[in-house]
Amino acid sequence: MQVSVIETPQLGDRSYLIHDGSVALVIDPQRDTDRVVKAATDAAVRITHVAETHVHNDYVTGGLGLAAETGAVYLVNGADNVQFDRQPITDGDVITVGALSVKAVATPGHTHTHLSYIVTHDEEQAVFSGGSLLYGSVGRTDLVHADDTVKLTRDQYASVRRLVSESASAASLYPTHGFGSFCSSGPASGASASTIGEQLDSNHALTDPDEEHFVRELIANLTAYPSYYAHMSPANTAGPRPADLKVPESLNAEELGRRLAGGEWVVDLRNRVAFASNHLQGTVSFEYGDGSSFTTFLGWVLPWKEQLTLVGSHQDVENAIRDLSRIGIDSPDAALGTDPAQLASNVPVTSYPxxxxxxxxxxxxxxxxxxxxxxxxxxxxxxxxxxxxxxxxxxxxxxxxxxxxxxxxxxxxxxxxxxxxxxxxxxxxxxxxxxxxxxxxxxxxxxxxxx
CATH class of the missing domain: 3.40.250.10 (Rhodanese-like domain)
Structure with missing residues (x-):
């Protein structure tokens, strides 16, 4: 069994391509599925199955689009009330993917209908836990509804125990969340790899013998999470369309000036030092950099679904469009360039210390x-x-x-x-x-x- 990890550090998540050298299963793909297709091409394998651990609250899935593109079977919990065709899967179901055996295990907690997958190949085993068991912690339990948080926290406590009881101690653990994602609820360890046995020794959800203490501590330590999360589950339930990652034609100076004069949201992607020293009056600074903070904070801070215009280099704009598509912000316009005075000569250039x-x-x-x-x-x-x-x-x-x-x-x-x-x-x-x-x-x- 081979596992290719597809990182999305901008959101603190991972997707996985699991294969036997011939055919592959993909778990929790992000919306920009070209990365997954490339991983399959590089491994010379054919994607035959795509599976979701849960209806995601922190990003728009690429599962439906990837399944349509590759002709793969799309596995989604039969209890999820989705508005598209999929192959329902439920607790205890076993799916064969080439030489791989894939068992679904109900692990409610992060959501009510959360599934984990235990994948076995000969004597080797791997556990794909989504937002259930993370490295050092578990997925947060307050994203569904405030009235459900206590019950989901109790469910999470029980679920991770069931998951480890059905898994081999030596099994590699592959969570979707926990790498900087706000979907993590506790002191995630920062590890890049782990096993079920290691988590049994160190994960507070497994080492705390007192369920009541665990529930109190986890809920007490939950912090604010991005407001755009409210839009992710509805989008994933409806069935998102594939992402459009093309960079649009650059706006001319007159149109950019008109948008600024009209109070539209024009986002400067340059680093914050450059922005402070000179920028078009009315623009706002969301430094792109490596994108690690850009997506989360732009989606969290700016009004949802209002027209955006991105200002920056072609590469930063291209990367920003990809990142924003992952949280359902589609079709931003762009003004390409890094010299504010040249981008809109009819708009004052300003600065602050x-x-x-x-x-x-x-x-x-x-x-x-x-x-x-x-x-x-x-x-x-x-x-x-x-x-x-x-x-x-x-x-x-x-x-x-x-x-x-x-x-x-x-x-x-x-x-x-x-x-x-x-x-x-x-x-x-x-x-x-x-x-x-x-x-x-x-x-x-x-x-x-x-x-």
Whole structure:
């Protein structure tokens, strides 16, 4: 049995191609399925089956499109009320994929109808656990409905125990979530590989003998998750169409200027330092970089399904279109180029200062506010005395609460603060972007309130 791992670090997820050297099963493919097809081509195998562990809450699946493209059988839990044709699969069903035996195991918790798959080839076994058993943790249990969270947490506790009882200790474990995904509910270990036996020794969901304690601790440590999650399950239930990854023709200067004048969302993909130094008035900064923060925060912060225009290099725009398609944001327009003055000569170019902690200590007057745009749980752990906390994902809805006067905006690394500074400037505020690691604040001489 061979397993090809298809990483999506932008969302903290993995998809898998499992094959016997001839035919293959794909589990939890992302919407940009060309990566999966390439993996199958590189392995010289034919995809005959595509399986979902659950109706996903954090991305739009590529399963339906991949099955149609390859002629594969599409396996989805028979209890899921989906609006497309698939082959229903349920707890205990065994499917043969070439020389592989694939057993479905009901593992409710992350969702009510979650399945895991135990794949066996001769004496070798691998477990594909989706959002059930993760490396060091389990999938979060609060994504379905608040009224279901306690029951799903109890289900999760029981499910992972059942899953390991039906698996070999030496079986390799392959979860979909847990690599930075907000679908992880606890202290995911950061490991890149593990086995069932290793998780039995170290995973808090398996080592905690007290179910009530586990339920209390897991729920108490659940933090905010992206608002776009609310749109993923409906899209996956309806059956998403294939992604369109083409880069559109670049807008001309007049049209870009018209969109900015009309208050449309124009997103500058350049790094936050370049954006702060010069950008078109009215644009907002979502640094693309390697995309690891871009998709999550853009989908979380900006209004859902409003027209987007991406501004940046051809490569960044192309990558951003791919990333956004994974969360159902389709067909953004683009203005290709990295010189704001040339992109829209009829729009003013503006800037705001960027500083570090030492400069803040030297320059900031005591009457100027610090705005902390980290999550509430981060703020509660430690923060600057007197800092105002409005999490980035709440900022657009709470602009009326933003203090007057110049604002010194910070987060954990500088990324979220860069987004917030651009949103605040767009709304007419005078900002300083603290482009600094919060972990370095105290060593730089900044006093903090802990706990």
């Amino acid at each position: 960027q500083m570090g902690w030492e400069e803040m200590l030297e320059i900031r007057p005591e009457d100027e506010n610090v705005l902390d745009v980290r999550r509430v749980d981060e703020y509660r752990a430690s923060h600057l005395p007197g800092a105002v906390n409005i999490p980035l994902h709440e900022l657009l809805g709470r602009l009326g609460e933003v203090p007057a006067g110049r604002l010194w905006v910070h987060c954990g690394s500088g990324y979220r603060a860069g987004v917030a500074a651009s949103l605040l400037e767009r709304a007419g505020h005078n900002v300083v972007h603290l482009n600094a690691m919060f972990a370095d604040a105290e060593a730089s001489g900044v006093s903090l309130v802990h706990g």
